[in-house]
Amino acid sequence: MSGIVCALRGGPGSYYTRRAGLERSTADDIPLYLLIVIPAESYGDLHEGEQRAIRAEMAWRELALARATASQLGQPDAQFNIQVRIGDLRAVVSEFTAEVGAGNLLLGTPRKAADAVLSSSEVAELAGEFQAQLGITVDIIRPQAATTG
Amino acid sequence: MLAVEASGSGLLESEVSLIVLLAVAALVAVAARAARFPYTVALVVVGLLLAFLPEGFIEVEVSAELILAVLVPPLLFEGTLHISWRRFRADLPAVTLLAVGGTLVGSFAVGGMVHYLIDIPWAPAIAFGALISATDPVAVIAFFRSIGVSKRLTILVEGESLLNDGVSFVIFTLALGAAVPGTSFSVADAFGDFIVIAFGGIAVGVIMGYVVSVLILRNLDDHMVETAVTVALAFGSYLLAEEFGVLVGFPDTHLSGILAVVAAGLMVGNVGLQNTSPTTRLTLQNFWEFLSFVVNSMVFLLLGLEISITKLPTEALAVVVAVLAILLSRLLVVYGLGFLHGRIQPERLIPGRFKHVMYWGGLRGAISVGLALSLIAHADVLGDALVSQLQLMTFGVVLFTLVVQGLTIERLIRHLGLAERSDAAIDQQRTQARLYASRAARRELERLHREGILFSDLWNAMDKHYATEIDVTRETLRTHLQQHPELETDMYLTARIDALRAERQALQDAARRGLISEHVLEELTLEVNNHLAALDFMESDAEQGEAVATEATESALDEPGTAP
Numbered sequence: 001m002s003g004i005v006c007a008l009r010g011g012p013g014s015y016y017t018r019r020a021g022l023e024r025s026t027a028d029d030i031p032l033y034l035l036i037v038i039p040a041e042s043y044g045d046l047h048e049g050e051q052r053a054i055r056a057e058m059a060w061r062e063l064a065l066a067r068a069t070a071s072q073l074g075q076p077d078a079q080f081n082i083q084v085r086i087g088d089l090r091a092v093v094s095e096f097t098a099e100v101g102a103g104n105l106l107l108g109t110p111r112k113a114a115d116a117v118l119s120s121s122e123v124a125e126l127a128g129e130f131q132a133q134l135g136i137t138v139d140i141i142r143p144q145a146a147t148t149g
Numbered sequence: 150m151l152a153v154e155a156s157g158s159g160l161l162e163s164e165v166s167l168i169v170l171l172a173v174a175a176l177v178a179v180a181a182r183a184a185r186f187p188y189t190v191a192l193v194v195v196g197l198l199l200a201f202l203p204e205g206f207i208e209v210e211v212s213a214e215l216i217l218a219v220l221v222p223p224l225l226f227e228g229t230l231h232i233s234w235r236r237f238r239a240d241l242p243a244v245t246l247l248a249v250g251g252t253l254v255g256s257f258a259v260g261g262m263v264h265y266l267i268d269i270p271w272a273p274a275i276a277f278g279a280l281i282s283a284t285d286p287v288a289v290i291a292f293f294r295s296i297g298v299s300k301r302l303t304i305l306v307e308g309e310s311l312l313n314d315g316v317s318f319v320i321f322t323l324a325l326g327a328a329v330p331g332t333s334f335s336v337a338d339a340f341g342d343f344i345v346i347a348f349g350g351i352a353v354g355v356i357m358g359y360v361v362s363v364l365i366l367r368n369l370d371d372h373m374v375e376t377a378v379t380v381a382l383a384f385g386s387y388l389l390a391e392e393f394g395v396l397v398g399f400p401d402t403h404l405s406g407i408l409a410v411v412a413a414g415l416m417v418g419n420v421g422l423q424n425t426s427p428t429t430r431l432t433l434q435n436f437w438e439f440l441s442f443v444v445n446s447m448v449f450l451l452l453g454l455e456i457s458i459t460k461l462p463t464e465a466l467a468v469v470v471a472v473l474a475i476l477l478s479r480l481l482v483v484y485g486l487g488f489l490h491g492r493i494q495p496e497r498l499i500p501g502r503f504k505h506v507m508y509w510g511g512l513r514g515a516i517s518v519g520l521a522l523s524l525i526a527h528a529d530v531l532g533d534a535l536v537s538q539l540q541l542m543t544f545g546v547v548l549f550t551l552v553v554q555g556l557t558i559e560r561l562i563r564h565l566g567l568a569e570r571s572d573a574a575i576d577q578q579r580t581q582a583r584l585y586a587s588r589a590a591r592r593e594l595e596r597l598h599r600e601g602i603l604f605s606d607l608w609n610a611m612d613k614h615y616a617t618e619i620d621v622t623r624e625t626l627r628t629h630l631q632q633h634p635e636l637e638t639d640m641y642l643t644a645r646i647d648a649l650r651a652e653r654q655a656l657q658d659a660a661r662r663g664l665i666s667e668h669v670l671e672e673l674t675l676e677v678n679n680h681l682a683a684l685d686f687m688e689s690d691a692e693q694g695e696a697v698a699t700e701a702t703e704s705a706l707d708e709p710g711t712a713p
Contacts, residue, residue, distance in 0.1 A: 010638075010687060011638060012635035012636070012637075012638040012639065013635065014638070015634050015635045015637065015638065016635075019634070039496075041496045046686070049675065049676070049679045050679050050682055050683060050686070052679070053676075053679035053680045053682065053683035054683040054686050054687065056680070056683070057645070057680055057683040057684055057687060058683075058687065060645075061638075061641055061642075061645070061687070064641055065637060065638065065641060068637060069634075072631070072634070143635075
């Protein structure tokens with residue numbers, strides 16, 4: 001396997017996906033890409049200074065949380081690469097996964113946010129689309145699986 | 150005899166009344182908290198009961214001016230101070246549609262129903278529809294804060310309420326103008342007046358808010374004076390808008406004081422507070438929180454006292470019709486306009502569960518009662534009987550929404566699964582608070598020892614006790630976070646915000662000490678403010694959970710991403 005991509009929103013629910021990615025990456029010694037996707041439509045009308053700050057803060061938060069998770073897993077020196085990209089979720093994930101030649105894509109399930117647009121079934125549908133389109137393994141990480149694993 | 154008078158006469162009686170009402174409010178607050186009963190609803194109920202005391206014991210003269218010009222401005226100002234413009238702007242289409250379109254729809258729907266069902270003439274019927282369309286978020290927002298709901302839902306409810314107060318007032322005024330015999334009513338003229346009154350009020354608030362935020366709060370570093378200036382702004386923007394016509398030589402021209410206060414509060418909250426020191430921000434927040442508590446207590450207690458519950462049965466049919474009318478019209482507003490909004494801004498759909506809360510949480514309060522009381526000034530046109538009927542209908546609706554909807558909204562929020570503050574998050578906060586408190590206590594003991602006030606042996610013993618307590622609490626927190634690792638994200642956000650504020654404070658200190666120039670201070674402060682805005686964006690973005698984006702623009706980021 002050439003690499004793992006974790007597609008993340010960066011919210012509390014991302015913990016489990018990030019953790020699963022770190023576990024697999026360190027176990028198999030393969031590169032891990034933590035990909036944060038920011039929807040373009042909620043980002044486009046901000047001025048350049050704010051956009052730059054958002055990209056930086058997203059990356060910093062992911063770096064801090066990933067380091068903390070790696071320490072909890074007893075792998076404080078775990079290697080990972082953080083990417084923050086703006087655009088349509090499907091397009092960004094497809095393009096990035098192809099770009100880095102990853103063989104495994106991890107998606108999280110939406111946390112129980114009242115206003116989440118994607119339901120669990122829609123995430124499953126999305127995973128199927130990626131699998132068919134990219135020809136790679138796509139796994140949906142659920143909180144309980146990650147905590148027990 | 151206790152008397153509250155807006156006129157200013159009988160100062161001693163007014164003072165005694167104020168003291169008694171504050172004491173009652175404080176007792177109600179304590180009892181409501183102990184009984185876990187909604188505070189605002191408890192105040193209204195106590196107010197209703199107080200009205201049964203022997204005649205002359207409590208004599209309250211609540212005027213429209215007292216409510217609208219004295220009590221409402223500070224409530225609106227405090228309500229807007231903490232509204233993030235960035236979040237507000239993101240939902241501005243929805244809020245505007247609900248506040249402007251919703252109030253128009255509500256005014257005509259309720260007006261039409263009371264016109265056809267209980268024969269109230271068109272103009273006063275529309276005026277009633279307008280005054281009763283103003284939603285009051287105080288009770289609902291209190292629930293939101295205590296059980297923790299999505300910030301977006303809070304913005305939608307508060308934003309709609311803040312704007313529809315002003316819109317209701319404008320439609321109410323126009324409808325009453327049309328009620329005067331011999332007045333020709335034209336939709337085009339009414340629309341023109343509406344635009345002038347609403348946007349004129351907003352302009353007054355924006356200009357005054359800007360002057361205070363940029364010219365005063367930025368250049369002054371005195372938390373007492375800065376707080377006093379915001380008080381003057383809250384009341385001054387209201388009065389200036391309302392009396393704008395007098396100042397420019399057109400005494401019949403009034404701008405919306407309510408919208409002026411809302412705009413001024415938004416300016417101070419989003420621009421002014423960025424230019425103040427942490428001490429000023431803390432003082433301002435504490436002061437406005439306190440004033441809001443006092444004024445809210447007065448408003449809801451006075452509402453209870455003002456609602457003549459014994460007279461309500463005389464207009465029972467009209468009250469029932471009015472209650473049904475507002476429930477039906479709210480359906481049209483929330484679900485009908487909500488559907489329309491979904492077509493206009495599909496990327497920011499209002500979820501169904503939010504709509505249910507917005508529907509049932511559309512409580513009525515101070516603005517409705519204030520406007521109903523002001524009807525007395527139009528008794529020569531409307532007639533005493535109609536004024537009394539409209540007032541009782543208003544009181545009936547307010548009472549119904551506060552008691553029936555107010556007592557069930559929390560259950561609805563929980564039933565819909567919108568209470569986001571989980572038990573785990575509350576446990577985390579509790580443990581962190583214990584840790585914070587123990588550390589502060591330990592530092593204080595160390596200071597007392599260092600200054601020679603606390604004897605060494607005693608300090609050692611006490612310090613050891615606190616050290617053990619801190620170790621235990623830290624272990625509890627560690628275990629808790631292991632069990633609920635997702636809580637780390639909130640912890641990170643809180644810490645990062647705190648760290649950025651510390652950076653901003655350090656920059657201001659450096660500028661004060663002459664270590665950096667004003668230009669550098671501005672440049673770096675803007676950078677820190679952008680990062681704080683970014684964290685706000687991230688918080689709302691995570692809440693929104695919009696995993697489906699509609700545009701496919703892409704911009705790669707070259708951030709250092711590899712961990713050491």
